[in-house]
Amino acid sequence: MADNEVVITVKPNGSLRVAGPFRLVDVDGNVFELPEGWDHNRDVTLCRCGESAIKPFCDSTHKELDWAPETRAT
Numbered sequence: 001m002a003d004n005e006v007v008i009t010v011k012p013n014g015s016l017r018v019a020g021p022f023r024l025v026d027v028d029g030n031v032f033e034l035p036e037g038w039d040h041n042r043d044v045t046l047c048r049c050g051e052s053a054i055k056p057f058c059d060s061t062h063k064e065l066d067w068a069p070e071t072r073a074t
């Protein structure tokens with residue numbers, strides 16, 4: 001693994017955790033700003049359930065849902 005490689009972890013029944021230097025853009029190339037209180041030195045979590053109020057970021061709403069995808073690499 002390269003030192004600057006971005007690692008995306010599929011969390012069980014939850015978000016996608018992104019660790020490493022990255023830029024998150026919309027389809028037009030506009031950069032998403034991090035939610036207030038988040039900083040660029042921490043891992044970022046992206047919503048996978050579709051119910052977050054701060055999409056594309058995860059706000060932990062998935063914990064309140066009956067949403068339990070089992071996603072493992074094979």
Ligand code: FES
Binds near residue numbers: 047050052059
């Ligand atoms: S995955 Fe966490 S709110 Fe959607």
